[in-house]
Amino acid sequence: MKQPERHRHGYVDRRESIRLLTGFLAGSPLLLAQQDPFRDHSRIPSIDELIDVFDFEALAYEKLPRSAYNYTAYGAAGEFTLRRNREVFKWIELIPKGVVNVSSIDTTTEILGTRMNFPIMVAPTAGHTALHPSGEAGTHEGCTAAAETPMIVSHAASMPIEEIAASASGPIWVQLYPSPDIETNRKPLEKAQAAGARAVVVTVDQEAAFYERALHDRNLAGRRSRRIRRPRRDLNRYRIPVKRLWYEWKLFDQLRSFINMPMLAKGVLIAEDAKRCIEHGLDGIVVSNHGGRALDYSPSSLEVLPEIVDVVAGRVPVLIDSGFRRGSDILKALAFGASAVCLGRVPRWGLGAFGPPGAQRILEIVQAELVMAMAHSGRPTLASIDRSLVRADLP
Amino acid sequence: MARIGSLPAATLLIRAQRSPQIIGEPPGRIPPLDELVNSLEFEPVAQRKLDDAAFNAISGGNRSGFDHIVFRPRLMVNTQNLDLTTELFGDAMFTPILIGPASHQNRFHPEGELAMARGASAAQAAMVVADRSDHPVERIAAEAGGPLWYQAYPESDGHSLLSRIHKAVEAGCKAVCITVGTPYGQIGSNGYPRLSTLPPMGNPAFDWNYIDRIRRSVTAPLLLKGVMSAEEAKTAVKNGIQGIVVSNHGGGFVHGLAEPITVLPEIVDAVGGRAPVLVDGGFRRGSDVLKALIFGAKAVLISRPALWGLAAYGAEGVRTVVELLQTELARDLAMVGAANPQDLSRDFVKISRR
Numbered sequence: 001m002k003q004p005e006r007h008r009h010g011y012v013d014r015r016e017s018i019r020l021l022t023g024f025l026a027g028s029p030l031l032l033a034q035q036d037p038f039r040d041h042s043r044i045p046s047i048d049e050l051i052d053v054f055d056f057e058a059l060a061y062e063k064l065p066r067s068a069y070n071y072t073a074y075g076a077a078g079e080f081t082l083r084r085n086r087e088v089f090k091w092i093e094l095i096p097k098g099v100v101n102v103s104s105i106d107t108t109t110e111i112l113g114t115r116m117n118f119p120i121m122v123a124p125t126a127g128h129t130a131l132h133p134s135g136e137a138g139t140h141e142g143c144t145a146a147a148e149t150p151m152i153v154s155h156a157a158s159m160p161i162e163e164i165a166a167s168a169s170g171p172i173w174v175q176l177y178p179s180p181d182i183e184t185n186r187k188p189l190e191k192a193q194a195a196g197a198r199a200v201v202v203t204v205d206q207e208a209a210f211y212e213r214a215l216h217d218r219n220l221a222g223r224r225s226r227r228i229r230r231p232r233r234d235l236n237r238y239r240i241p242v243k244r245l246w247y248e249w250k251l252f253d254q255l256r257s258f259i260n261m262p263m264l265a266k267g268v269l270i271a272e273d274a275k276r277c278i279e280h281g282l283d284g285i286v287v288s289n290h291g292g293r294a295l296d297y298s299p300s301s302l303e304v305l306p307e308i309v310d311v312v313a314g315r316v317p318v319l320i321d322s323g324f325r326r327g328s329d330i331l332k333a334l335a336f337g338a339s340a341v342c343l344g345r346v347p348r349w350g351l352g353a354f355g356p357p358g359a360q361r362i363l364e365i366v367q368a369e370l371v372m373a374m375a376h377s378g379r380p381t382l383a384s385i386d387r388s389l390v391r392a393d394l395p
Numbered sequence: 396m397a398r399i400g401s402l403p404a405a406t407l408l409i410r411a412q413r414s415p416q417i418i419g420e421p422p423g424r425i426p427p428l429d430e431l432v433n434s435l436e437f438e439p440v441a442q443r444k445l446d447d448a449a450f451n452a453i454s455g456g457n458r459s460g461f462d463h464i465v466f467r468p469r470l471m472v473n474t475q476n477l478d479l480t481t482e483l484f485g486d487a488m489f490t491p492i493l494i495g496p497a498s499h500q501n502r503f504h505p506e507g508e509l510a511m512a513r514g515a516s517a518a519q520a521a522m523v524v525a526d527r528s529d530h531p532v533e534r535i536a537a538e539a540g541g542p543l544w545y546q547a548y549p550e551s552d553g554h555s556l557l558s559r560i561h562k563a564v565e566a567g568c569k570a571v572c573i574t575v576g577t578p579y580g581q582i583g584s585n586g587y588p589r590l591s592t593l594p595p596m597g598n599p600a601f602d603w604n605y606i607d608r609i610r611r612s613v614t615a616p617l618l619l620k621g622v623m624s625a626e627e628a629k630t631a632v633k634n635g636i637q638g639i640v641v642s643n644h645g646g647g648f649v650h651g652l653a654e655p656i657t658v659l660p661e662i663v664d665a666v667g668g669r670a671p672v673l674v675d676g677g678f679r680r681g682s683d684v685l686k687a688l689i690f691g692a693k694a695v696l697i698s699r700p701a702l703w704g705l706a707a708y709g710a711e712g713v714r715t716v717v718e719l720l721q722t723e724l725a726r727d728l729a730m731v732g733a734a735n736p737q738d739l740s741r742d743f744v745k746i747s748r749r
């Protein structure tokens with residue numbers, strides 16, 4: 001506790017010196033080098049020993065190639081938003097009711113025609129084969145086994161959507177990174193509809209995002225060949241990729257012509273944009289900062305949820321993601337009026353740690369946590385969850 | 396009574412903490428330039444190149460104010476024609492990022508200001524030449540491809556000051572910043588503070604008349620650097636000053652000075668568009684710069700990051716630091732949903748108590 005003050009006082013007393021020396025020795029790489037380098041790997045816990053989502057993250061870290069773990073972990077730039085996505089939950093407290101009959105808890109809901117046993121979905125995330133050979137098919141299997149959790153298949157999935165859809169029976173939605181040539185979007189969307197996708201989520205954030213830490217990994221791996229400022233045709237004069245700078249509202253009007261399913265926009269963080277989404281006929285909104293991977297210093301999605309729910313006023317469902325890890329996290333979003341919560345990294349940790357059974361288990365844990373959180377707070381149905389459940393001290 | 400710590404190891408530890416080191420990296424390693432990914436990473440490399448005195452002069456910087464400003468990004472804004480061009484006193488600058496003035500740059504690199512000017516030009520950035528430079532302004536100007544400004548301290552001997560300013564303007568400096576609010580040196584720059592050795596650095600008789608005399612004899616636009624209150628900014632503009640640089644001089648002179656980014660909005664309001672408002676102090680990220688632009692600053696000066704680049708890698712380091720910041724700014728501008736700084740407004744941020 002005294003530590004930050006130490007240098008100001010300009011002296012170190014004897015006790016403190018010994019403490020510091022001990023700390024110094026404990027942190028010494030020389031001491032560390034004498035220890036068993038395989039210590040950390042000597043025992044991998046079994047799936048039943050993992051209690052919450054965070055246990056899976058540690059295991060995924062142990063089991064995965066560092067690049068796959070890191071790709072899942074990254075946030076944009078200095079990762080301020082990545083951290084804030086977790087901090088926000090401390091600013092919102094639950095105010096439970098105790099005298100309520102909670103002998104049966106009902107978590108079922110229906111969003112845009114998709115029936116769900118829990119208001120929980122799997123967010124679209126890229127490249128699952130890097131996490132497990134079963135890839136997205138494995139995730140879908142795990143989802144279906146976990147009370148038919150709907151999975152939103154990423155546009156950057158590592159296998160064709162037909163294959164993913166065929167691997168299990170649960171509902172799937174599909175996510176699109178739109179192309180400027182509108183016709184180019186037709187094929188993936190038609191393929192997804194044919195495979196049974198029931199809604200499309202158009203991701204429109206991350207216009208020029210950058211995972212700075214990816215460069216560290218590149219450096220550590222000794223690959224440094226790509227010079228940042230080498231002139232490239234797809235970079236503008238400020239050296240940023242132009243690929244996604246063309247987005248305009250009319251995109252949604254144009255996409256409408258080849259979609260027979262509900263369309264949602266993902267990446268909304270301000271009320272004005274939510275309003276415009278509705279004006280442009282979107283059937284739903286996903287409040288998201290892309291898990292802290294879009295614009296750094298964006299707010300956490302949960303802190304802006306209330307203003308967005310207010311302006312939407314029930315006209316379309318409002319989904320949310322970014323930072324959700326626990327049942328109680330989900331409950332807080334529901335209290336502010338979210339229709340469902342999407343999990344991005346959580347199922348990735350499950351799949352990375354144990355393959356499809358891991359994806360299943362990690363979702364089941366969150367589902368059970370939500371049920372417990374509802375019971376403990378005296379809210380047995382989704383309809384009974386409202387803003388009186390939360391006391392928020394939002395910035 | 397303060398005592399000196401008795402165990403050398405403890406001292407060692409304290410030193411070790413001041414010298415951030417990448418785990419697994421040999422101490423003192425100077426990584427190849429293209430390994431560095433943001434401006435902050437140049438600081439520890441600079442430290443490995445410099446002695447304590449030189450490094451202390453450019454270490455640190457407070458940017459905690461930026462953590463209380465979050466963006467309100469807008470979607471679906473076409474930014475294909477992203478344009479950061481910034482007009483200042485008739486020059487079209489590539490981006491609103493300038494290299495701020497810093498004295499005696501030979502402390503950081505054998506070629507000092509000459510290397511800095513080369514790096515600045517390579518990154519198409521304007522550079523503010525410090526009054527106390529280790530190279531003559533015309534030599535610096537010969538190295539620079541982009542616009543140069545000049546910075547001067549008000550001195551009792553106004554004549555020599557004026558002749559230096561005239562020389563600088565003749566050498567091509569397009570604007571002149573008079574630094575205010577630094578009568579003494581940096582804390583710790585001259586041993587422990589003692590009253591007997593406090594040489595006034597500036598001019599004790601400094602006042603608006605003095606500034607007026609300079610203004611009337613200098614043809615280039617005159618800016619005041621170090622304005623921290625709306626009140627003083629207003630007075631400055633009323634007295635014919637053509638630009639304001641909000642600055643606390645990097646925070647090294649008095650503990651507890653406000654952070655420039657936090658006083659910027661009220662100063663912009665007070666000036667009301669009558670003169671460009673610039674700002675410096677703690678800018679390390681493109682998002683920091685974007686916040687200043689959102690509050691109405693016309694441009695931002697960065698000093699320490701450029702000096703870290705200079706110390707660590709010479710002109711190429713300066714260029715890389717500035718380019719990294721330009722690129723971050725461009726990314727963030729696109730993602731906040733504006734194609735150019737003129738499209739920004741305070742609706743793009745929210746002040747956060749957290």
Ligand SMILES: Cc1cc2nc3c(=O)[nH]c(=O)nc-3n(C[C@H](O)[C@H](O)[C@H](O)COP(=O)(O)O)c2cc1C
Pocket residue numbers: 071072073085123124125126154155156157175203266288289290291292293321322323324342343344345346
């Ligand atoms: C590794 C990774 C890959 C992602 N890939 C995509 C993608 O392909 N398409 C997309 O719309 N969002 C993608 N996202 C964002 C997620 O859909 C979601 O917004 C985010 O992960 C939610 O935050 P959480 O991870 O904290 O739950 C990705 C996120 C991660 C972590």
